[in-house]
Structure formats: C-alpha cells, structure tokens
Amino acid sequence: MSGFSFTIQSELGAARTGLFTTPHGQVETPAFMPVGTLATVKALDPEDLTAMGAQMILANAYHLHLRPGDELIREMGGLHRFMSWDKPIITDSGGFQVFSLETLRKVSEEGVEFQSHLDGSRRFFTPESVIGIERNLGGDIIMQFDHVIPGQSDQVPSRDASERSVRWAARCLAAFTSSAPHGETDRQALFPVLQGGVHVDLRQEAGRALIEMHDWTGYGIGGLSVGEEKMAMYEILDVVNQSLPRDRPRYLMGVGFPEDIIEAICRGVDLFDCVAPTRMGRNGAAFTSVGRLNIKRAEFRNDPLPLDENCDCSACTRFSRAYIRHLFVSEEILGLRLLSLHNVHFLLSLARAARREIAGGTLDAWSRDWLSRYHSKALSQ
Amino acid sequence: MSGFSFTIQSELGAARTGLFTTPHGQVETPAFMPVGTLATVKALDPEDLTAMGAQMILANAYHLHLRPGDELIREMGGLHRFMSWDKPIITDSGGFQVFSLETLRKVSEEGVEFQSHLDGSRRFFTPESVIGIERNLGGDIIMQFDHVIPGQSDQVPSRDASERSVRWAARCLAAFTSSAPHGETDRQALFPVLQGGVHVDLRQEAGRALIEMHDWTGYGIGGLSVGEEKMAMYEILDVVNQSLPRDRPRYLMGVGFPEDIIEAICRGVDLFDCVAPTRMGRNGAAFTSVGRLNIKRAEFRNDPLPLDENCDCSACTRFSRAYIRHLFVSEEILGLRLLSLHNVHFLLSLARAARREIAGGTLDAWSRDWLSRYHSKALSQ
Numbered sequence: 001m002s003g004f005s006f007t008i009q010s011e012l013g014a015a016r017t018g019l020f021t022t023p024h025g026q027v028e029t030p031a032f033m034p035v036g037t038l039a040t041v042k043a044l045d046p047e048d049l050t051a052m053g054a055q056m057i058l059a060n061a062y063h064l065h066l067r068p069g070d071e072l073i074r075e076m077g078g079l080h081r082f083m084s085w086d087k088p089i090i091t092d093s094g095g096f097q098v099f100s101l102e103t104l105r106k107v108s109e110e111g112v113e114f115q116s117h118l119d120g121s122r123r124f125f126t127p128e129s130v131i132g133i134e135r136n137l138g139g140d141i142i143m144q145f146d147h148v149i150p151g152q153s154d155q156v157p158s159r160d161a162s163e164r165s166v167r168w169a170a171r172c173l174a175a176f177t178s179s180a181p182h183g184e185t186d187r188q189a190l191f192p193v194l195q196g197g198v199h200v201d202l203r204q205e206a207g208r209a210l211i212e213m214h215d216w217t218g219y220g221i222g223g224l225s226v227g228e229e230k231m232a233m234y235e236i237l238d239v240v241n242q243s244l245p246r247d248r249p250r251y252l253m254g255v256g257f258p259e260d261i262i263e264a265i266c267r268g269v270d271l272f273d274c275v276a277p278t279r280m281g282r283n284g285a286a287f288t289s290v291g292r293l294n295i296k297r298a299e300f301r302n303d304p305l306p307l308d309e310n311c312d313c314s315a316c317t318r319f320s321r322a323y324i325r326h327l328f329v330s331e332e333i334l335g336l337r338l339l340s341l342h343n344v345h346f347l348l349s350l351a352r353a354a355r356r357e358i359a360g361g362t363l364d365a366w367s368r369d370w371l372s373r374y375h376s377k378a379l380s381q
Numbered sequence: 382m383s384g385f386s387f388t389i390q391s392e393l394g395a396a397r398t399g400l401f402t403t404p405h406g407q408v409e410t411p412a413f414m415p416v417g418t419l420a421t422v423k424a425l426d427p428e429d430l431t432a433m434g435a436q437m438i439l440a441n442a443y444h445l446h447l448r449p450g451d452e453l454i455r456e457m458g459g460l461h462r463f464m465s466w467d468k469p470i471i472t473d474s475g476g477f478q479v480f481s482l483e484t485l486r487k488v489s490e491e492g493v494e495f496q497s498h499l500d501g502s503r504r505f506f507t508p509e510s511v512i513g514i515e516r517n518l519g520g521d522i523i524m525q526f527d528h529v530i531p532g533q534s535d536q537v538p539s540r541d542a543s544e545r546s547v548r549w550a551a552r553c554l555a556a557f558t559s560s561a562p563h564g565e566t567d568r569q570a571l572f573p574v575l576q577g578g579v580h581v582d583l584r585q586e587a588g589r590a591l592i593e594m595h596d597w598t599g600y601g602i603g604g605l606s607v608g609e610e611k612m613a614m615y616e617i618l619d620v621v622n623q624s625l626p627r628d629r630p631r632y633l634m635g636v637g638f639p640e641d642i643i644e645a646i647c648r649g650v651d652l653f654d655c656v657a658p659t660r661m662g663r664n665g666a667a668f669t670s671v672g673r674l675n676i677k678r679a680e681f682r683n684d685p686l687p688l689d690e691n692c693d694c695s696a697c698t699r700f701s702r703a704y705i706r707h708l709f710v711s712e713e714i715l716g717l718r719l720l721s722l723h724n725v726h727f728l729l730s731l732a733r734a735a736r737r738e739i740a741g742g743t744l745d746a747w748s749r750d751w752l753s754r755y756h757s758k759a760l761s762q
Binding site: 039044045046072077082083302318323325326332334 | 426427685706714715718
C-alpha cells in the first residue's frame, strides 16, 4: 500500500545488507547519503551524484524553510523536481539546526522559538509546523521534529529531551496522518528520532515508547556524534541495535566519518548522512585509505600521484595531487568540486564495500584491516 | 610533416567553414574556445567541456608562469596531462595581461618589465622568454609575445606598438625555431599576432610584414575589443580579412560576445576566445537568444522556465530560473557552475550554428535574424 518496504538480504552479527524501497526508487543498504542542505550537495552536480552511485540524498527543512522557502518549493513541484533529483530524498526536521543555534533559541513543550541565522527574524517551530514544512518539501522520508542536546549531557536534561522527543514524535505522527493525501497513496513516510544521549536506560525507554506508539517505516538515531566520546557512541549503538525492530531501516543522523560508518555498520546501522565530505573537501582535506590528506601542503606541489592510489573516483582517475593543489592555491572552483567529489565517492564506496563484506561473510576481518590501515595515518594531517 | 593543417570546407562571402588539424585533434571552424586561464575553465570540469562539444581551449602563459609555474607544468608532463584535457590547447603569450597591468609595466625594445599582480615581484618578459614559457606549457598553438595598446590609440603609438610586435614576431620565430625538438616533429605551432589598432594602413603594413617573414600556420588578430568602437572593430576585420592569406586560420583574440562572434565570422574569422561567458556566469548573467538575463533579479523567484527556452544545455534541460536564482541567492557553488556551463555552451552552439549556416548558404539571413532577436533584449538586463 505505502510504496515503502525494507528487505533484509543478508545478516552477519548485528550487521545486515538490505533493500529499502521508496516511491522514488531503491536504496541498497548500508548506504551513505550525501547532504544537500539547501537543495544542492555543495560544489557538486546531481549528475555527479548519479555517476558516483548515490541512491538517496538528504536535504534540510530548517535551511530550506528560511531560503528559498518551503512554500516556494511546493509551488515549483517539490524538492525532487526543484533540484532535478529523481531518486529518494530524506529531509531532516531542523531539530539539529535549531539545537546548533544555542543562544538564539528557547525550548518549550509547545516547540522551539529561535532567531534565523540569516536575518535574526524570530521564528517558532513546533512538531506540527515542521511536518507542514516537510510536506511542502516532498521528501520521501521526513524526520520528526526532535529535541537535540549536547552529547555529554547528564541524565536529567537527557531524560527531559528524550521524553519530549517521544511526545513530539506523537504530535508529528498526528500531524503527518492528518495531512495525508485523501484517496491516494502517501508518497512520504515519517521516521521518529530515538534520543536519550549516552544513557542506556533512556535509549531503551525511548525505543520502547516509539515502538508502542506506531509501526514506523524506519527509525532515526539522533543525538550522537554531538560531542560525546566515540566509544560512548559505539556503546549506545549496541543498545540501540537491540532496542529497535530488526526489520526496519535505522538511520544514524549526521554521522559520516569513515571510522564511524564502519563501526556503526557493524552495529546494525543502515543509513548515514554527514556534511563532512563536502565541508572538508572545500577546506582542502581528502579522505584516503591511509588517513586524511591536506592538499594545500607544499609537499604536494609536484606530486604526480592521485589523492588516493586506491580510489577510482573521477578526480583520482584524472588528476594529480599537484594539479589539485594548484587549483586550491589559485582558489579555482574546480578544486572544491574535485575534493568534494572524491570525499563523497569515498564514503559511498566505503558503504558499498561494507555491503559486499557483509554479504560475503568477511566484514569482521575487513573492517579490522580497514580501520588499522586508516588509523595508520601515514599521510600528513 | 608538421601535424598541422587547415582545410577550408565551404565559403560564403568572406565567411568560411574549415577543419583545423593539430597534433591533439581537429577543430571544426568557426569555433569558440573556452578560456582556461589557470589550466581550468573556471567553475567547469573538462568533462563538461567535452560534453558541450568544445574542441579546443585556451590557457594563459602569464598566469601559469606565475602560478603554478611553467617549469612545474613541464615537469608534470605538460598542460594537456596536467589539466586532463587531451584535445587541442592554445596558449596566449601574456602580451594582453602585461598590457592590462598598466601602471605596473614598462615597455622597451628588449621586452616588458612588470610587477606580478600576485606578489608585486619584478619580472621581465621578452619574446624569447615567453617562447620558453610556452614551450614548457606545451600547447598545440602558441602565440607570439606582442605589444598591446588601448583600442582608441592614435596613429603614432599604434604604429610604434604594431611595428614592435612585428619585430617581436621575428624574435619569437627565431626562439621557436631554435627550440624545436631535434629529429622529431614539432608538436607546437607559433602564430604571430597582427596589431595596428584601428588604423587601416598599419593593419595592412603589419599583415604584409608578417606574411613576408614566414609561412605561418595561422594568424592571431590582436588589439581589438580593447576599448575601440564596435563598428571600428568590424571595419578593421574587413581589412584584416583582405590582408591575411585565405588558407590559414585566423584567431580573433579575446573576442567573444555573441554579436561580435557573428559579425566576425561574417568577416572571415575562424577562432575566438573570451572570458565573458564564465566571468558573466559567476556574476549571475546569462546569455539568451533574446538578450542577457540577470538571474539574481526578484522576478525570477518562482519562474519555472529554463534560462533560455531555446537552449539544450544541461542547465536549461534540467533546472528552472527559480532554482538557479535560489543557488545564487544562497551563494551555492552549483549556481556558478550552471551559469558558466550555459554561457559557454551558448557560444559553442552559436559558432556551430554559424558553421551550419555558412555551409548551407544562409548565413546572411540567419545572422540578421539572430542579431535582431538578440538586440531586442526582451529580457531584463
């Protein structure tokens, strides 16, 4: 009926490969989703993403609400048509962005009052208003509006935020249901966001509450990679893996450094997004299989090697480090494009490789080797 | 013997279609050559240029000498390999750039002393040193070092610069010949530059002197579109057309607004280059068949039309004015790319269209109609 389904294709410990079907096509999981905050993955063209095998991208409700406006995007036929991307799209709710504003926001049970980072205008987001925004945008998956807090928060504020997120999930669900199209299939699905900080009991309680509330199409895992220790994140992922229904996709929000993707895949996560590959790329940093590389360093001035000798992206198969360094030194736009392209390709490939290793039953050895080589950081930081 | 040839395929009045063969492939003329000043056509990828049908591009000796250095490019295998472009490349000599520095330069018979626009360091270009730079870069066509002056210059300074350019052509030729590879085919060809400002007699004298000096592979036409009236440029092109040998390609340097390309093709010009399409693109201006359009204007906020309804470029076939305006308002890099792509495609297509109309015998009527529609400027400036 819904146009959405999730089929697990193979399992290995907590890890799994799957096929997530949406109204705009299928996503082979585990998968990395490039971030197109403002309806564009920065410095890249949608054709680049297709060529790299991206199957789903993320856009951001907060940013698009402010600019160009979700009503305008609806008027222009929705996000897919607006940005010329006909594959699946997920929209984040803006919970994380509002959280990031820090001093500019005030949280109440009703919602969050904040000031636009663009013009300082006062705005008010509620679970209901955010669902309205995400309905206008038209993403395949829309995330609930949640209450995000810093990763090292204590039990009391963590419980407060986690329980509020559960209550807001219920309000989002009600708003989502009441705004469903009449007499035709809903081409959008709502994911709740599991909060609870680094507190095992809160994560478990939130998981139980969400599962009791509704038979969700999938689940977001929020409030991680927001300042807590890496080991704390991995431990929480173990808990979450046991708390969430096995037959639904799990999306770890905002997480996307290579080591985190591998660790999380081993703990049952299916979907990832992160601005790191494009943001780092614009700053001249490249992921490589032996650690990070900063292309602006003088040592690369006459280096004929590609960014990563083990990479088959369209930057590495065509250009030397010397050329890309020249582009950065000269502030040429192609430099931003090539590093962004390489980094996004790197994470897409990493998730695809993990998928193969799970199916082949070799994930453990592969991930150990991969992480050991990556952490060797033979190259300059 | 040389790997270079030029075959005229059809003629119509002064206009002609031709096939210019170089060691890196053929160029169907008339042709527009996108400008890759620093070994990259700004905001575009070489793959974009190939997809748009660009057959030859221009790079700049002055800029590449300063950054990253022509010696480095030679070390990296030459410009084609460095920038991953295996089709023909022409390098400009830096004459125009040194001229543009104005107060920072001093011209003598020996050469030009100038200060780098990057770090103020003192440099000295001579015809011989520039040939050395262009040899290092390895472009198929290399331009002589010439003495460029403002377009409205009087007879005396124009004669001085024009005659000096002829003398420098002889010195460039000597340096070029003495630096030719021993025992193998020279994969580079040197073009002289015809100067003489807007003075008919100077253009004719310079033409005669260059023709007597050597049997050149082709000719540059310099010192136009540098401040003189458009009609003066067109009149000089009529003179140049009669002064230069019919069976050699003529390259009108730095000229590339749509109306100028058409007028010059009608007057026997074969090759063009201009930074306008990418520079304008980065500023939000698009060429269209009915005049220029500034995408940042508020009227395009919710405009579902493409930049130009008559355009089949990969921006116009995918994106609305509303989306591209959003990209510019949000300062997204994809906006720079899409407008640059559209504008370069526009000029490439224009030259291809002119080529068809010459071959079909309909250039006159077509160019009249085209210019009339273009000058109607129905769209906002």
